[in-house]
Each structure stands twice: as structure tokens, then as C-alpha cells.
Amino acid sequence: MISNHRPQRPMRSGRLFFRTYSSRGTRLPSLGTTLPKFSFPESTADIKSITSSLDSLLNSSKDVTIYGHLNRKPRKMSVNTFGELRDHNGDLTQIIMTPQSTSSELIEELRSGIPEDSICVTGKVQLKVPKAGEEHLRSWELIVEKFQVLNKSNEAASQLDKLKHSNPESLPPHLRYLQLRTPKLQDALRKRSQAANVARQTLIENHNFVEIETPLLFKSTPEGAREFLVPTRTPSKFYALPQSPQQYKQILMSSGFTRYFQIAKCFRDEDLRADRQPEFTQIDLEMSFISDSDQVGAVVEDVVKSIWEKVAVKPIYRPLGDDLLEEVKKTDNTNSLSFPKISYIDAMTKYGIDKPDLRSTLKFVELSKIFKSSNSRFPIVEACVLKNALSNGTKIPHSFKDNSKYPGRKPIVIGISTEELKTGWFEKFIEKGVLQFQEGASQGQLAEVLNVEVGDILAFSTREELPYENPTSLGRFRQLAIEEYPNHWRRKIKESSDGTIREVQDPSTLFVASWVVDFPLFNPPEEEGSERLQSTHHPFTxxxxxxxxxxxxxxxKARGEHYDLVINGVEVGGGSRRVHDPELQMFILKSLLKIENHEELFGHLIQALSMGCPPHAGLALGFDRLCSMLIGSNSIRDVIAFPKNQAGADPMVESPTSVPADVLGNYHIKLEESKQS
Amino acid sequence: MISNHRPQRPMRSGRLFFRTYSSRGTRLPSLGTTLPKFSFPESTADIKSITSSLDSLLNSSKDVTIYGHLNRKPRKMSVNTFGELRDHNGDLTQIIMTPQSTSSELIEELRSGIPEDSICVTGKVQLKVPKAGEEHLRSWELIVEKFQVLNKSNEAASQLDKLKHSNPESLPPHLRYLQLRTPKLQDALRKRSQAANVARQTLIENHNFVEIETPLLFKSTPEGAREFLVPTRTPSKFYALPQSPQQYKQILMSSGFTRYFQIAKCFRDEDLRADRQPEFTQIDLEMSFISDSDQVGAVVEDVVKSIWEKVAVKPIYRPLGDDLLEEVKKTDNTNSLSFPKISYIDAMTKYGIDKPDLRSTLKFVELSKIFKSSNSRFPIVEACVLKNALSNGTKIPHSFKDNSKYPGRKPIVIGISTEELKTGWFEKFIEKGVLQFQEGASQGQLAEVLNVEVGDILAFSTREELPYENPTSLGRFRQLAIEEYPNHWRRKIKESSDGTIREVQDPSTLFVASWVVDFPLFNPPEEEGSERLQSTHHPFTxxxxxxxxxxxxxxxKARGEHYDLVINGVEVGGGSRRVHDPELQMFILKSLLKIENHEELFGHLIQALSMGCPPHAGLALGFDRLCSMLIGSNSIRDVIAFPKNQAGADPMVESPTSVPADVLGNYHIKLEESKQS
Structure with missing residues (x-):
């Protein structure tokens, strides 16, 4: 029997010690101890099914057999011994052994059990005596007749008992399987499975798509993010893992498939900031003979709305007009979009970012007719007013002025605490030369446009004419304001039935979607003096x-036929109409992007286009991100069974690892000698 | 206009020249030529939908718009110009331009079209004048009013016109997209998509499985086949691509998921014999709290039967008794198997292989009671008789005696052409000392057991007591006999309705399934003197x-709880009950397999088992092989959109490629200097 009476020790990041087996693999365990782990009665029920057929079970007094894990250490209370079983749904039930129901050996065995032992129990269901005040609740417990341990847990698991029931992240990451036993992550991965299934059914059943797998051993095309290479046994030849199935799916459009999709694994060897993974999943689709990009958007809306309806079981809203929302209803006309389209310029000028969070009504006021900026690189002056932010005597949130919260420049933030500031907040900046009044502009105009009152917070900043800075400093301020004031300046819901308008009750269940379109097709050259334009998305747009x-x-100045799907300020998908004309594609690669070796890199694609490839367009949804939104998590790690950590390592299997030189020799590679610094 | 009057040139294996664009990317194509490629009317129909609503279309005389490819070069015949359009379903229709229906410019444009141009046509449907003798057939054609080329094809595609309509393999592999436009491969990939969907629906809807993605950037575990490595930017650290999700799925069983599946990409860097691919797909599943392996088999049978029912739309049979078949009906009892179980020893002794083709009734007769073998390593003597194989004066097929058809030893094959041979075929071999009569054995006994007659072919051979040779020489002979005589010794079908017995009409539509079980758990050590046993399947069985x-x-002598699913002599899946007891697993790894670094390689799995992991079992189906059987192909290349060739290269995108040294430097590796030979 393993003692349970040690003090709870704090978790460390290192490995937990795991049980030392007496034999350490040198002796065959006896048949007597092994047999009960493999031979056991068939299960007749789980906790849910017992609860739903409780009356007939109580009447028949038939035996039931349930499987599960011991959920906590069993205890003897005067006469009887009590345990708790957790079944595969995460449901709990009390199991009781009495001297009448079973033998003293079995009672001893139950008492020596520890949390997470996997067990099989057979017995009779009886009604539980309700606690005082809970007489109206009917619940049941199991009187155990037979009890069998199917596998022992160990001390480490027993120590983790309490942690397990709180936050999975309080369990060490190398014990991912214990994290996954928590209800939160069980639910997360089950919802992910459902979401994938709903997406597939929508595409196959409603829209006649064909799912096609494309290769993961692909070709190195060093034009995008850093790729993972895969050495081959042909000297000096490498595959690369694909960053997306983009080229293959376009080639499928030249292969006679008109509607392709795939839930595809993609790979990027990027620095793992915040919430990225080196391998991730996207719902990838492409359609040919497309004359209007909205045809793709309409399919994607159906996928997203079906997932929200069937998996989140929550509505998804669209902004209507300025600050009202209406639940999206499916229409019969599959080629028209129901989420609104916002142009890139609109998004940047109103919200300072290309993926605006439209749960909030906050937007910017351009002050260029009133003020001139002193910095010619950032000529536009704009402001954002947080109405009544200081109304309850609160101060300006610290984050608004915290440099570390802004990736680039920072706006000027002023609490309008007095009548004096209300009318004269700008004077200091005029004095300092930061702002200048435009000729003929008046304070009256300013008051009219801004409508600042005592109790408001005012933020103002400058920006470029066509902002490539994304988010702008004011755009970042808006994000912080939404975080700091989760219940302020929220759009309200207009009921589709009767047009009544109501407040959102629980902001965490609110999902607001829109399309962002009309992106610039190119960004300016990265290096001074270069003429190489950069594709905003990819060279095939x-x-x-x-x-x-x-x-x-x-x-x-040219805009791309590109469209991003944005939900709650998160870009969940992006797509475009593609260049299917090989001459035009060559012109873009050669004359605009100035990719020298475009034939080597993209010759196969140009050739596939040149064989009468039909017009086509497509989109990819970030499936990990979509699933994390579905379960209300900020981290895609919660919807990935075995994620990598920020060092790109899997702490559970302890990969990556070193590899012997002779194995590397199979691939005609060797380790670089470490460089002298 | 591109000339079409060159002589047809024979295909070469090298690249086809592709159209030289006048500008080669230096000039923007004019708006006038680009616009019609992107702006075109919406499609109203495809050929199938027109055929099904033909009467109402003829009555309304409404315009229809169809998209597709020109299927052959349009021709002018006296007054009118005729073309043929192939739509996305591969259906064909004749399109006609008359001087009345449209302008001379459009007629000129249609006439300059070449095969595989992608087009959009608008016009009116009319009944076709039937050919003589076909007056009972009603078909239609399209009188074209508007015509638009959405993308030009090029000369190469036009040369490929005729080839395309025969066998896709006659098209060069670097033009895979043209191969994929053939009906055969369109059907293959569409059926594959359907099969994946049926498998998913069966597992999710009927059996409550959860689909979970496991990592592709895994850990090197150099115990199985050769793996692909993935260098990382951490010096001397590598991921490996997984050969299967085996370890992760077992860990999922320790994570609270009771029914997991995944349609998973797997990787093996093996020499690409015959019909293997470096990346392949399997339907991978695992179930916990399993007390009887048949529970897994029953789920797999439901998946396979559902795929055959819904995608192949063909029955799948099981051998019943010795030579009768009966259609498999689904039963309510999901835990009992309907395909029969054959033990490994039975399969080897009756059919000489562990994946017997049971469409045939051929089996072996053991002659050990009559003959002794002179070779002590191969003591068992066995024979296979092909009844009436020579009945029509045919000779022994050449392949039976062709060394290159046998991977190892070869049986002795004798045509029983005379009465003398019938009674004395063995005498020569007694003389040579190959065979010896057992004490007390008689010719009469031999005649009784073998029942050889004039016109039969007799093959005999020797084998080991417990054959690890697989197939045995006689087993390989049986395979050749089935190939050479596709219509002989076939099992017959017993109708489930009335028990009548009938011949199989079309052997290509016959599918016969069985389980092979009771494999030896280990094979003997590979090297002389070693004590390291080899796992027959994997160390977790x-x-x-x-x-x-x-x-x-x-x-x-120990048998494994392993089960292979065999259809028509092909192993389509394999699975097992797993070792969930960590002590037993350590004993196997350390004391039997003698894996020195088992803690380093499998410590994470042992630890996951030690945390109360429930009993579990699972199976994987080879999805590529399954799909190729579904479409009646011998090659998995036919059900993979972009397969690699036997050199592991993708001839279309031309991968793998070389990679610059500075990119390799990111991963702290460099190329090995080529070795001096």
C-alpha cells in the first residue's frame, strides 16, 4: 500500500519522479497480477446512461459495470469505504463498499487505491440520502460488489490530485496526458473534432467540395517565412515542409477539380512568439470558374456560421450601421455575403488596424482639417475619445501610457478632468510645436467634431497617409481601451424578430464578424534603394x-482582390482571387517583385496555369485559432493535443533530440562545427 | 492565333516545351486581353443538369451558360463551326456556332481555340438530329450565342489531346495536372474523398469516436523503418517525421479519450519498391477499456463495409466453410466479427502466406506423413494441385518456373501430362534424394491424399516447421497460379436469401475479407549469436x-494479440491489443528485445502507462491501398493527387532540390564532402 500522507509539495518545472518498479524490466510480472489488468467484465453503462434510466435500474436492481479512474483517494468512514469514480465523460459518482456487499479483501484493495488508478466496478445503484436542504435533488451512488484495478497509478499522479481539478496549466507540461484528463481540455479537443466534422459536412454536403490531400514533402521555395527542411538520401537534395498547400491547390484547379478543400497541416519555422506553433492546421479551400470572389466568401460564411451554430451553440453577429448588431440568418442566395465588407483604408482610418474588433463602437476622428502635424512623415492627426471613462473617479489606466504595451509609437493620452482641459487640452501641444492649427480652423469646429466632455479620456496621434504601420499607435490604444473597459462602448443587439435593442449580457459570448477587403496588393521595398516590391499577402493574388x-x-496604389475574415479583432482567415493568366503572373513575379529565379521556384505553377487553367479563387481558415475562439480561450495550445513550447520542444516526448553522426551520414549531412565567437 | 497544323510529335519523358510568352514577364498584358479572363457571366447549369431538365429548357428556350474546357480542336464544316465542351464532371456536349447565332469575330475566336482552353459559353439548347439507327436516343447540343476564352491552353496541351483520353499514364508525369483531368483519376480522387468521409461518419456517428491530430514534428525513435529527419535551429537537435501516430495515440488513451481516430499522414524513408510512397495515409484508431480485441475489429468491419457499400457500391464477401461465400450482413451485435478469423499457422500451412487471397479455393496438401525432406532446415513437404490446368492442351505457364518471379526458393512444378506421370511423378525426386518415403508410407496413401489426375499441374516444395519465410515458395506459386488462371478455382457465391449457389460473373468485382490472427509475437534474432528478439509487429503488442x-x-512460441485485415490477398490493416502494464512493457523492451536505451526512446510512453492508463487496443488501415482496391487499381499512385516517383522525386514541382549553404547554416548543418571511392 502506498502512503498518501505526505505533505503536498509544490510543483517544479522539472520531471516528477516516477514510480520505481522493483524489477526495472528484468522480471516478468506474475500472471496473477497481470491477468486482472486484461480480463474484466464488459461495461454495461456509463454515469450519464445510469442517470437517464435511473428508475428502471432501481426497480430491476440489476448489476451495472462501469469503467473509469479513481477520482480521489478512497476513505473508510466508520463501517463503509467510500470512493469516487470519474468516467470517460468526466462525470463523477460515489462508489461504496460495505461489509455486506463485498469481501474484506476487495475493501482492502479499494482502500489501497490512489487517484487516477483505472478501475472497473460492478454493483447496484441506490438513491443517495440527500443532504439537508437538498431534499429536492435526486442523486445516486453505487454499492460495489466487484472491484478490479485495471492499471495502477503512481505517487506522482496522486500528488497531482488537487491541481488536476483546477487549471490544467498548473500541471507540468511533460505530463500532458494528465492535463488532457481535465474537463477543460477534454471539452476543447472534443469541440475541435466536432468543428472539423461540421466544416467537412458543410463543404461536402452543402457545397459539393472534394477533399484532396496534397504532399507534405514539398519543395523549398524560400520566398515566404522560414521553412523546415527534410534531408533526403540523394546527396545535397532536400524536401521542405509546406507553409500552406497554396501552389498544389492552384495546380488542382488546373487538374479539373472545381471545388477542393483540405484540413491541412502547415509548417513555419518562425520564432515562436506569444501564441504560434511550428505546425498548425488550416481549413484550406479553392474554387475554379469563379467570376466573383464573394462566391468563395459565401461558402466560408456557411462553414463558420455552421460551426458556431452546431459547436459553439452561440450566435454570430454582424455590425449593422454604426452601432447595432443583428443575428445573422442564412439566406438562400449563396453568392451574397452576410458579414459586412470593410475596406482596408476604412479599417485603418476608423480603427487603426486591419483586423478591427467590432464588438466595440470606438472609432477615430480625423482632425486634419483642424490640425497640421509637425512631422511630415506622419501628416494625419487623429483622435479617439473614451466617453465617461473617468466618470466614477477612476484614473487613466496605467497600460495606456506604458511603452511596453506599444510595439511602435505611442499616442498622447489626456484625462479630461477639468473644464479647462476640455476646451484647452491642445494648447500645450501647439506651444511645443507638435500640432499647428490649419489655416482658418477654429476651436469651435474642434469642439463640434470631437465633442469632448469632462470625464472623457482623449487620445490623439499622427499617422502616415496610407498607413503601413499596423496597428497604428491609436489602433493599439483602441485595443488597450477594449481590454481595460470590457463593458464600455459595446455595440448593442438589435433583435431580428421585433427590432428591439438590448445590451449584451455576457461579453464573452459575443462574436462579431466582418470581411476586410481592398488591401494594397504590394508593400514598398523593404530596403532603401531597392525596387523589389513586397506582396502584401502572396505573389499569386x-x-x-x-x-x-x-x-x-x-x-x-493597386488594391488586391484579397479578403480577410475577422472575428472579434482576430484574423481567422484570408483568401483571394488568384492570377490564372500565366503572362500576368510572370509580369508580377519578374517586373514587380523582381524574383530573379522565378522560373526555378514557380515555373511548374506558371506551366500549370498555361495549360488552360480556369479562373479560380480560394481561402484558408486558421483552424487552431478558430477552435480556441470556440472554447473561449486565448491560446491555441488549448486546442492542440500535444503542442510545442516556446522553444519548439515537446516536453512530453522530449523532442527534438540529437541524432548519431552515422544516421546523419545517410543523408549526406553533418553537424557544423560550433562557431568561435 | 496559334497554328494547329504541326505534325503530332511523339511524347518524350523529358519536359514538354511550354509556350514562349512574347514578353516573358517584362510587359503587363493589355487590359483588353486580361478583362475577359476575369469577367464572365455566371454559370446557370452543367451538362448533367441540362440533360435532366431538357424538356423544360427546350420549351422555355432560355439561355444557358456553361463552363468547361474545349475537349478537341473546333472545326468548320461547310457553314457551321463545331466544338466540344467538357465540363467539371467530365461530361461532353457539342457546341455549334452558326452565322445566325453569333458574330463572325466570335466564330473566328472559337475556330482558333485549341484543346484544353478553358471557356465559358452561353446559348440555347436544341435537340440533336440522331444518327441513323439511333433514332431512339435523345441527345442535345448547344447553339452558341456568346463565347469567351477564360484561359488559353498551349501547343503542348493540344498535342496531348489524343493521349489524354486513353490512359493517364501515357501522359508525362511532370504534367500531372493533365493526367488528373482524365476520367479515371478524377473518379479515383473523388472516390477517395468519399471513402474518407464515410470512414469519418461511421466512426463519429456510429461509434462515438473523437478525431484528434497528433504532431508531425516528432522524436527520432530509430527502432523501426528509416525515418525522415527535420533539422531545427537548435544546434544538433532534430525532429523526426512519424512512421505512425502509435505512441501518441497510446498516450491519448492515458489522456482520458476512450475512442480516438485520425486520418493520419505517416512517413517512411524506405527504398521505394514497387508501390510504396515516402508519405502515406492511414485511418488510425485506438479504444480504451477494451477487454476483447474483437471490439476493435467490429468497428473496423463497420468502417470497411460502409465504404464498400457506399463508395464501391459492391458487396464484400466472407469465406464460409471451404469454398462458399455469403454476403456479409450487418448485425446488431457490434462486438462479434463477421469476417472469419484464420490463424497465422493455418494461413501459412494452407496458403503459404500470412495474407491469403481467399477468392481462390486453392490450398496446400501436407505430405509429411508420406515423404521426408532431405533438407533438415526445411523438413515439411507440401504440394498444391491445379486441377485441369492443362485441360485445353495448354502448357505450364512460363512464370511458374521463372526464377525472377520468386523472391526466394522455387517449388518444383510438374505438368501431369501422362498416366505415367500421374502415378510416378515423384520417382525422379526419390532417385535424386530430394524426397524419401516415410517408413510405412505407401503410394496408395499418396494417391488418396493428392488425387492427381492427367491434366493437372502439381507443385511441391519444402518448408520450415514454423515458417518465417513469407510467402513460402509454394505460397508464391499459389499467387502466380491465381494470376495466370483468373477464372479457375474461384469460390462460388451462396445467396443469403435462398442458399442457391452461383458462379462469380466478374472476378474484378469480387472482394473477400478475413482476419489473420495468432501471429508469433517475436521473430528470432536477426544476427547469429544475438539474443535480441525482433517484434513481429511492434514492441507494444x-x-x-x-x-x-x-x-x-x-x-x-508466444503468440501476439495481433490481427491483420486481409482483403483479396492484400493486407489492408493491422492492429493489436497493447501492453498497458508499464512493468510488462519494460520487461519486453529490456529483457526480450534488449533495447539498451529504452528509457530514452520510450520512457515517456512507460511513464504515461504508469499513470493509470486504462487497457487499450487499436488498429490502422492503409488508406491509400484501400482506395486503390476501391477503384480496381493495382497502384496507390492512382489515388494520390501528387505522388512521388520511385526516386522519391515529385517530377511536377521538381523536388527535392538543393539548398544554399547559408540556409543549411540556419540549422547548423552542412553537406558532407562527397566520399572518395
Missing amino acids: MVKLEDYKLLESDPL | MVKLEDYKLLESDPL
Whole structure:
């Protein structure tokens, strides 16, 4: 019997010691101890099914057999011994051994059990005596006749008992399987499975898509993010793991498939900031003979709405007009979008970011007619007012002025605490030369546009004409304001039935979706003096037809036929119409992006286009991110069974590892000698 | 306009030249040529939908718009111009331009079209004038009013016109997208998509499985086949791509998931014999709290039968008794198997292979009571008789005596062409000392057991007592006999309705399934003098409980709780009950397999088992192989969109490629200097 009476020790990041087996693999365990682990009666029920057929079970007094884990250490209380079983659904029931129901040996065995032992119990269901005040609740317990340990747990698991029932993250990551036994992560992975299934059913049943697997051993195309390489046994030849199935799916459009999708594994060897993973999953789709990108958007809306309806079981809203929301209803016209489209310029000027969180009504006021900026690189002056933010005598939140919260520049934030500041907040900045009044502009105009009152917080900043800074300093301020004031400036819900308007009760259940479109097709060259434009998304994105001639005259002004799907300020998907004309694609690769070896890198794609490839468009949804939103988590690690940590390691299996030189020799590679610094 | 009047050139294995663009990417194509490629009317129908609503379309004389590819070069015949459009379903229709229906410019444009141009046509449907003798057939054609080329094909595609309509393999592999446009491969990938969907629905809806993705960036575990390595930016650290999700799925069983599945990508860096791919797909599943392996088998049978029912739309049969078959009906009892179980020893002694093709009734006769073998390593003498194989004056097929058809030894094959041979075929071999009569054995006994007659082919061979040779020489002979005589010695079908027995009409539509069980758990050490046993399947397979004590006394005699699913002589899946007892698993790894670094390689799995991991069992189905059987193909390349060739290369994208030294430097590796030979 293993003692349970040690003091609870704090968790460390290192390995927990695991039980030392007496034999350490040198002796075959006896048949007597092994047999009961493999031979056991068939299960007749789980806790849910017993609860739902309780009356008939009580009447019949038939035996039931349940499997599960011991959920805590069994205890003897005067006469009887009490345990708790957790079944595969995470449901709990009390199990009781009495001297009448079973033998003293079995009672002893139950008492020596520790949490997380996996067990099989057979016995009779009886009604529980209700606690005082709970007489109206009917619950049951199991009188155990037979009891069998199917596998022992060990001391470490027993120590983890209490932690397990709180936050899975309080369990050490190398014991991921114990983290996964918690209700939170069980629910997360089950919902992820459901979401994948709903996405597939929607695409296959409603939209006639074909699921096609594309290769993971792909070709190195060093134009995007850093890739993972895979050495081969052919000297000096490498595969690369794909960053997305982009090229293969376009080639599928040239292969006669008109509607392709795949729930695809993708790989990026990026620095693992905040919440990224080196391998991730996307719902990837492409459609041919597409004359209007909205046809793709409509399919994607159906997928997203079906997932929210069937898995989140929550509505998804669209902003309607300025500050009202209405539940999205499915329409019969599958080619029209129901989430609104916001142009990139609108998003940047109103919200300071290309993925605005539209749960909030906060937006910016442009002050360029009133003020001139003194910095010619950032000529536009704009402001954001938080109405009544100081109303209850609160102060300006610290984060608004914390440099570390801003990736780049910071806006000026002023608490309008007095009548004097209300009318004269800008004077100091005029004096300092930060702002200048435009000719003919008046204070009256300013008051009218801004409408600042005592109790408001005012933030103002400058920005570029066409902002490539994303978010802008004021855009970042808006994000912080939404975090600091979760219940302020929320859009309200307009009931679709009767048009009544109501407040959102629980902001955590509110999902607001929109499309962002009309992105610039290119960004300016990264290096001074270079003429190499950068693709905003990727080099296969089609220009908007009305901007076609700008490709020659002023390509930085040309907008792409690209569309991002944004929910609650998170970019959950992005897609575009593609260039299916091989001559146009070559012009973009060669003359605009100036990719020298474009034939080597993309020759196969150009050739596939040149064989009568039909017009096509497609999109990819970030499935990990979508699932984490579904379960209300900020981290994609919660919806990935075995995530890597920020060092790219799997702490459970302890990968990556070193590999012997002779194995590397199979691939004609060797380790670089460590460099002298 | 591109000339079409060049002579047809024979295909070469090298690259086809592709159209040289005048500008080669230096000039933006004019808006006039680009616009029609992107702006085109919405499609109203495809060929199937027109055919099904033909009458109402003829009555309304409404315009229809269809998309597709030109299927052959349009031709002018006296007045009108005729083309053929192939739509996304691969259906064909004739399109006609008349001087009345449209302008001369459009007629000119259609005439300049070449095969595989992608097009959009609008016009009116009319009934076709039937050919003589086909007056009873009603078909239609399209009178074109508007015509638009959505993308040009090029000369190469036009040359491929004729090839395309025969066998996709006659098209060069670097033009995989053109191969994929053929009906055969369109059907193959669509069926694959359906099969995946049916498998998922069966597991999720009927059996409550959860689909969970496991990592592809895994840990190197150099115990199985050769793995692919993935260098990381941490010096001297590597991931490995998984050969299967085996360890992760067992750990999921320790994570509270009771029914897991995944349609998983797996990787093996093996020499690509015949029909293997470096990346392949399996339907991978695992179930916990399993007391009887048949529970897993029953789920797998439901998956396989559902796929055959819904995708192949063909029955799947099971051998009943000796040579009758009966269609499998689904039963309510999900825990009993309907495909029969054959033990490994039975399969080897009757059919000489562990994956017998049971469409055939051929089996072996053991002659050990009559003959002794002169070779003590191969003491057993056995024979296989092909009844009436020579009946029509045919000779012994060449392949039976062709050394190259046998991986190892070859049986002796005798055509019983005379009465003399019938009674005395063995005499020569007695003389040579190959065979000896057993004491007391008589010719009469031999005649009784073998029942050879004139016109039969007799093959005999020797084998080991417990054959590890697989197939045995006679087993390989049986495979050749089935190939050479596809319509002989076939099992017949017993109708389940009335018990009548009938011949199989089309052997290519016959599918016969069985389980093979009771494999030896270990194979003998590979090297002379070594004590390291080899796992027959993998080190996590549980021994049959009745053989438990043999693990200590005579482990080579112990049978594993492993089960293979075999259809038509192909192993389509394999699974087992696992060792969930950490002490037993350590004993196997350390004392039997003698894996020195088992803690380093499998410590995480042992630890996961030691945390009260419940009993579990699982199986994996080879999805590529299953799909190729579904479409009646011998090659998994036909059900993979972009397969690798036998050199492991993708001839379409031309991977693998070389990688610059500075990129390798990111991963702290460099190329090995080429070795001096």
C-alpha cells in the first residue's frame, strides 16, 4: 500500500519522479497480477446512461459495470469505504463498499487505491440520502460488489490530485496526458473534432467540395517565412515542409477539380512568439470558374456560421450601421455575403488596424482639417475619445501610457478632468510645436467634431497617409481601451424578430464578424534603394480589375482582390482571387517583385496555369485559432493535443533530440562545427 | 492565333516545351486581353443538369451558360463551326456556332481555340438530329450565342489531346495536372474523398469516436523503418517525421479519450519498391477499456463495409466453410466479427502466406506423413494441385518456373501430362534424394491424399516447421497460379436469401475479407549469436494471455494479440491489443528485445502507462491501398493527387532540390564532402 500522507509539495518545472518498479524490466510480472489488468467484465453503462434510466435500474436492481479512474483517494468512514469514480465523460459518482456487499479483501484493495488508478466496478445503484436542504435533488451512488484495478497509478499522479481539478496549466507540461484528463481540455479537443466534422459536412454536403490531400514533402521555395527542411538520401537534395498547400491547390484547379478543400497541416519555422506553433492546421479551400470572389466568401460564411451554430451553440453577429448588431440568418442566395465588407483604408482610418474588433463602437476622428502635424512623415492627426471613462473617479489606466504595451509609437493620452482641459487640452501641444492649427480652423469646429466632455479620456496621434504601420499607435490604444473597459462602448443587439435593442449580457459570448477587403496588393521595398516590391499577402493574388492599369503606372496604389475574415479583432482567415493568366503572373513575379529565379521556384505553377487553367479563387481558415475562439480561450495550445513550447520542444516526448553522426551520414549531412565567437 | 497544323510529335519523358510568352514577364498584358479572363457571366447549369431538365429548357428556350474546357480542336464544316465542351464532371456536349447565332469575330475566336482552353459559353439548347439507327436516343447540343476564352491552353496541351483520353499514364508525369483531368483519376480522387468521409461518419456517428491530430514534428525513435529527419535551429537537435501516430495515440488513451481516430499522414524513408510512397495515409484508431480485441475489429468491419457499400457500391464477401461465400450482413451485435478469423499457422500451412487471397479455393496438401525432406532446415513437404490446368492442351505457364518471379526458393512444378506421370511423378525426386518415403508410407496413401489426375499441374516444395519465410515458395506459386488462371478455382457465391449457389460473373468485382490472427509475437534474432528478439509487429503488442508464461520460458512460441485485415490477398490493416502494464512493457523492451536505451526512446510512453492508463487496443488501415482496391487499381499512385516517383522525386514541382549553404547554416548543418571511392 502506498502512503498518501505526505505533505503536498509544490510543483517544479522539472520531471516528477516516477514510480520505481522493483524489477526495472528484468522480471516478468506474475500472471496473477497481470491477468486482472486484461480480463474484466464488459461495461454495461456509463454515469450519464445510469442517470437517464435511473428508475428502471432501481426497480430491476440489476448489476451495472462501469469503467473509469479513481477520482480521489478512497476513505473508510466508520463501517463503509467510500470512493469516487470519474468516467470517460468526466462525470463523477460515489462508489461504496460495505461489509455486506463485498469481501474484506476487495475493501482492502479499494482502500489501497490512489487517484487516477483505472478501475472497473460492478454493483447496484441506490438513491443517495440527500443532504439537508437538498431534499429536492435526486442523486445516486453505487454499492460495489466487484472491484478490479485495471492499471495502477503512481505517487506522482496522486500528488497531482488537487491541481488536476483546477487549471490544467498548473500541471507540468511533460505530463500532458494528465492535463488532457481535465474537463477543460477534454471539452476543447472534443469541440475541435466536432468543428472539423461540421466544416467537412458543410463543404461536402452543402457545397459539393472534394477533399484532396496534397504532399507534405514539398519543395523549398524560400520566398515566404522560414521553412523546415527534410534531408533526403540523394546527396545535397532536400524536401521542405509546406507553409500552406497554396501552389498544389492552384495546380488542382488546373487538374479539373472545381471545388477542393483540405484540413491541412502547415509548417513555419518562425520564432515562436506569444501564441504560434511550428505546425498548425488550416481549413484550406479553392474554387475554379469563379467570376466573383464573394462566391468563395459565401461558402466560408456557411462553414463558420455552421460551426458556431452546431459547436459553439452561440450566435454570430454582424455590425449593422454604426452601432447595432443583428443575428445573422442564412439566406438562400449563396453568392451574397452576410458579414459586412470593410475596406482596408476604412479599417485603418476608423480603427487603426486591419483586423478591427467590432464588438466595440470606438472609432477615430480625423482632425486634419483642424490640425497640421509637425512631422511630415506622419501628416494625419487623429483622435479617439473614451466617453465617461473617468466618470466614477477612476484614473487613466496605467497600460495606456506604458511603452511596453506599444510595439511602435505611442499616442498622447489626456484625462479630461477639468473644464479647462476640455476646451484647452491642445494648447500645450501647439506651444511645443507638435500640432499647428490649419489655416482658418477654429476651436469651435474642434469642439463640434470631437465633442469632448469632462470625464472623457482623449487620445490623439499622427499617422502616415496610407498607413503601413499596423496597428497604428491609436489602433493599439483602441485595443488597450477594449481590454481595460470590457463593458464600455459595446455595440448593442438589435433583435431580428421585433427590432428591439438590448445590451449584451455576457461579453464573452459575443462574436462579431466582418470581411476586410481592398488591401494594397504590394508593400514598398523593404530596403532603401531597392525596387523589389513586397506582396502584401502572396505573389499569386489578383489585382482588383479597376486598378489593373496601376500595375504599370503606380503599383503601390493597386488594391488586391484579397479578403480577410475577422472575428472579434482576430484574423481567422484570408483568401483571394488568384492570377490564372500565366503572362500576368510572370509580369508580377519578374517586373514587380523582381524574383530573379522565378522560373526555378514557380515555373511548374506558371506551366500549370498555361495549360488552360480556369479562373479560380480560394481561402484558408486558421483552424487552431478558430477552435480556441470556440472554447473561449486565448491560446491555441488549448486546442492542440500535444503542442510545442516556446522553444519548439515537446516536453512530453522530449523532442527534438540529437541524432548519431552515422544516421546523419545517410543523408549526406553533418553537424557544423560550433562557431568561435 | 496559334497554328494547329504541326505534325503530332511523339511524347518524350523529358519536359514538354511550354509556350514562349512574347514578353516573358517584362510587359503587363493589355487590359483588353486580361478583362475577359476575369469577367464572365455566371454559370446557370452543367451538362448533367441540362440533360435532366431538357424538356423544360427546350420549351422555355432560355439561355444557358456553361463552363468547361474545349475537349478537341473546333472545326468548320461547310457553314457551321463545331466544338466540344467538357465540363467539371467530365461530361461532353457539342457546341455549334452558326452565322445566325453569333458574330463572325466570335466564330473566328472559337475556330482558333485549341484543346484544353478553358471557356465559358452561353446559348440555347436544341435537340440533336440522331444518327441513323439511333433514332431512339435523345441527345442535345448547344447553339452558341456568346463565347469567351477564360484561359488559353498551349501547343503542348493540344498535342496531348489524343493521349489524354486513353490512359493517364501515357501522359508525362511532370504534367500531372493533365493526367488528373482524365476520367479515371478524377473518379479515383473523388472516390477517395468519399471513402474518407464515410470512414469519418461511421466512426463519429456510429461509434462515438473523437478525431484528434497528433504532431508531425516528432522524436527520432530509430527502432523501426528509416525515418525522415527535420533539422531545427537548435544546434544538433532534430525532429523526426512519424512512421505512425502509435505512441501518441497510446498516450491519448492515458489522456482520458476512450475512442480516438485520425486520418493520419505517416512517413517512411524506405527504398521505394514497387508501390510504396515516402508519405502515406492511414485511418488510425485506438479504444480504451477494451477487454476483447474483437471490439476493435467490429468497428473496423463497420468502417470497411460502409465504404464498400457506399463508395464501391459492391458487396464484400466472407469465406464460409471451404469454398462458399455469403454476403456479409450487418448485425446488431457490434462486438462479434463477421469476417472469419484464420490463424497465422493455418494461413501459412494452407496458403503459404500470412495474407491469403481467399477468392481462390486453392490450398496446400501436407505430405509429411508420406515423404521426408532431405533438407533438415526445411523438413515439411507440401504440394498444391491445379486441377485441369492443362485441360485445353495448354502448357505450364512460363512464370511458374521463372526464377525472377520468386523472391526466394522455387517449388518444383510438374505438368501431369501422362498416366505415367500421374502415378510416378515423384520417382525422379526419390532417385535424386530430394524426397524419401516415410517408413510405412505407401503410394496408395499418396494417391488418396493428392488425387492427381492427367491434366493437372502439381507443385511441391519444402518448408520450415514454423515458417518465417513469407510467402513460402509454394505460397508464391499459389499467387502466380491465381494470376495466370483468373477464372479457375474461384469460390462460388451462396445467396443469403435462398442458399442457391452461383458462379462469380466478374472476378474484378469480387472482394473477400478475413482476419489473420495468432501471429508469433517475436521473430528470432536477426544476427547469429544475438539474443535480441525482433517484434513481429511492434514492441507494444500484447501477448495472448494463454501464452503469457511462454514470455519467460519460450518467447518465440508466444503468440501476439495481433490481427491483420486481409482483403483479396492484400493486407489492408493491422492492429493489436497493447501492453498497458508499464512493468510488462519494460520487461519486453529490456529483457526480450534488449533495447539498451529504452528509457530514452520510450520512457515517456512507460511513464504515461504508469499513470493509470486504462487497457487499450487499436488498429490502422492503409488508406491509400484501400482506395486503390476501391477503384480496381493495382497502384496507390492512382489515388494520390501528387505522388512521388520511385526516386522519391515529385517530377511536377521538381523536388527535392538543393539548398544554399547559408540556409543549411540556419540549422547548423552542412553537406558532407562527397566520399572518395
